[in-house]
Amino acid sequence: MSKIQLNNVSLDYIDDTNVFHALDNLNFSVKEGEFVSIIGASGCGKSTTLGILSGLRNPTSGNLLIDGKKSIGTGKNRGVVFQHYSLFPWMTSKKNVSFGIKQLRDDLCQREIDEMANGYLKKVGLEGFENKYPYQLSGGMQQRVAIARTLAMQPEILLMDEPFGAVDAKNKIILQDLLLELLQKDEDRKTIVFVTHDVDEAILLSDRVLFMNNKKIVEEILIDFERPRQRTKIFNTAEYSELRQKIMGLFYQVVKENIGGDEVVI
Numbered sequence: 001m002s003k004i005q006l007n008n009v010s011l012d013y014i015d016d017t018n019v020f021h022a023l024d025n026l027n028f029s030v031k032e033g034e035f036v037s038i039i040g041a042s043g044c045g046k047s048t049t050l051g052i053l054s055g056l057r058n059p060t061s062g063n064l065l066i067d068g069k070k071s072i073g074t075g076k077n078r079g080v081v082f083q084h085y086s087l088f089p090w091m092t093s094k095k096n097v098s099f100g101i102k103q104l105r106d107d108l109c110q111r112e113i114d115e116m117a118n119g120y121l122k123k124v125g126l127e128g129f130e131n132k133y134p135y136q137l138s139g140g141m142q143q144r145v146a147i148a149r150t151l152a153m154q155p156e157i158l159l160m161d162e163p164f165g166a167v168d169a170k171n172k173i174i175l176q177d178l179l180l181e182l183l184q185k186d187e188d189r190k191t192i193v194f195v196t197h198d199v200d201e202a203i204l205l206s207d208r209v210l211f212m213n214n215k216k217i218v219e220e221i222l223i224d225f226e227r228p229r230q231r232t233k234i235f236n237t238a239e240y241s242e243l244r245q246k247i248m249g250l251f252y253q254v255v256k257e258n259i260g261g262d263e264v265v266i
């Protein structure tokens with residue numbers, strides 16, 4: 001049985017005067033423990049799809065199944081990390097993480113919650129920064145706090161919407177490696193749906209890449225590099241170049257369609 005399944009999901013954004021058809025009959029599933037990326041050009045419907053998976057949005061038609069059961073609305077089994085760090089600015093790192101834990105664990109006392117928060121901050125490399133406020137941290141560090149907060153809530157499914165899209169190139173590498181390393185450990189292994197428009201990131205992290213264009217998934221690409229993965233080991237392989245070319249080719253196709261000519265060269 002799939003961990004996540006979308007059946008014929010369509011979504012219309014409706015306001016007073018307009019209906020905008022944003023997802024058109026999406027069908028895909030994700031296995032337990034699988035890392036699936038959704039990649040595609042801006043505006044193709046990636047965040048809307050993640051909104052459906054998180055339960056923050058409900059489909060206009062079709063349905064979302066989790067563990068084979070129809071799912072409506074949000075739930076403790078899913079955690080979301082957005083591109084913008086969404087931390088509470090008036091809370092320290094530790095408070096931001098413990099706030100998340102408190103929502104779900106009324107069996108723990110404050111000391112246990114604090115210990116757990118510190119443990120997750122350590123996992124993401126933020127030991128020593130427990131009492132800093134978000135404004136005292138770099139963008140990359142703030143995103144680590146957001147990841148720690150989500151992991152500390154121990155969701156079975158992790159949904160990430162361009163989580164490294166706003167950090168600089170160096171921190172992006174550090175965060176990708178951190179994610180690879182964290183997920184290699186059994187206790188933190190999750191089912192993950194990860195939205196990105198970065199081809200290298202998608203190949204490095206994923207078991208499978210879903211290419212989305214114009215409200216639909218149009219292609220599925222399997223990435224079967226063995227784990228644990230190291231970027232330096234896979235980047236120079238012929239298999240990597242082929243995968244990269246294939247996905248870049250899909251992006252070229254989108255550009256050509258949008259401009260409407262064969263003359264486009266990137």
Ligand code: ADP
Nearest residue numbers: 013020022040041042043044045046047048049
């Ligand atoms: P992506 O994440 O791939 O960039 P989105 O899922 O955010 O794309 O958006 C898909 C389409 O839906 C876009 O054309 C966007 O303008 C439109 N859209 C997104 N959110 C809303 C909204 N709240 N109301 C109306 N249209 C929206």
Ligand code: MG
Nearest residue numbers: 046047048161
């Ligand atoms: Mg988006």
